[in-house]
Amino acid sequence: MxxxxxxxxxxxxxxxxxxxxxxxxxxxxxxxxxxxxxxxxxxxxxxxxxxxxxxxxxxxxxxTPLDAYNGLRRPSQVLYPKDISYMIYVSGIKEGDKVVEAGTGSGFLTISLAYVVGDKGKVITYDIREDMQEVAKRNISFMGLQSRVDFKIKDIREGIDETDVDAIFLDMPDPWKTIPHAYSSLKPSGSILIFVPTVNQVEKSVLQMRQFDFVDIHAEELIVREYQVKENATRPKNIGVVHTGFIIRARKSIKGS
Structure with a gap:
């Protein structure tokens, strides 16, 4: 075209x-x-x-969403493509799904989620900072995905308005405080994905997940190493994206079943 x-x-x-x-x-x-x-x-x-x-x-x-890293404004730290892509893959989300995210930040995870759920799906993104959401709105609009995203200025630790949600993505300092609300909002077998930078946050999040009947719980990190390819001189690049943070993933089970 x-x-x-x-x-x-x-x-x-x-x-x-x-x-x-x-x-x-x-x-x-x-x-x-x-x-x-x-x-x-x-x-x-x-x-x-x-x-x-x-x-x-x-x-x-x-x-593609990857190109957003080269051309869009990002005043806050953003998730790396290696982490975003894996989180989306293991979440199982697809076109037409309803997804909740917190926090919005610069909107880079939001862009990738909106790209996957399509015109029939919806991403609802929470943040407590209106100035950051304004940046995210401009970035998402630049990518032509604004119709797929609803923005909310609200502390998600105080509750999630949506129910029957297919997946919840949390990129915030204390995600364990949102897990009770996430359990209530998710569909049975719905996925929760959390990104945190320290092992202390991993421990607190996983222990809270176990209290709320989440199953299939995993804590992981991803390391990517790119190669430079030259004839008779192919080897790993000297600079790469190694540790960026930890991914925690789990799925909701039905209590008492």
Whole structure:
């Protein structure tokens, strides 16, 4: 489908130069490798190559949630793609599901959740900071996912308004204080996913989960190591994303069953 004004596109020049832009008349894209009038991209398709003002070649790619890390504002610490992708996979959420999240932060987990639940699903995201949610709203709107997300300024530790929820994702300092509300809000067998940075938080969260009849409880961490590939010189890169935090996952059982 041809690109049109208002579409979001990734301009990929090389692995170190990846830019997320929106096509707007009168706007120009610029980098150290050259520039181009964004209106010139209208009518092209995702996957097309373009030539910048310096003669450098670039490619137009369809944005994915991963591209949000390169082009969106993130004033707060955000979850890494390796953790987000695993949490979504083990949660079992799918198109049409209802998902609750806290806290919103810069909206990077929110974007990934909205991407998965589709137009028929809904992500309800809680935060106590209105200024952070304003940042998240702009980021989510830039990705074209605003219709899939409801924002709430509320301390989720005081309760979750939604019921019959398919999954709950918690990225907050004291998630164990939300577990009683999470149990009430989840569907039977619904998933709870928690991300925390310390083992003390893991212990408190897991012990509280056991008190509320959660089962299939796991505490994990993920390590990713990328390789640089060169003929006769393929080896791990010197810099990588190793420990970022701990993921706790579990599912709701029915009390007394």
């Amino acid at each position: 041809p690109l049109k004004e208002g579409d979001t596109v990734v301009i990929w020049i090389d692995p170190k130069r990846i830019y997320l832009v929106r096509l707007e008349k009168g706007k120009k894209f610029g980098s150290d490798k050259g520039s181009i009038d964004l209106s010139q991209l209208e009518g092209l398709e995702y996957g097309s190559s373009i030539t910048l003002s310096t003669g450098s070649k670039a490619y137009l790619l369809k944005p």
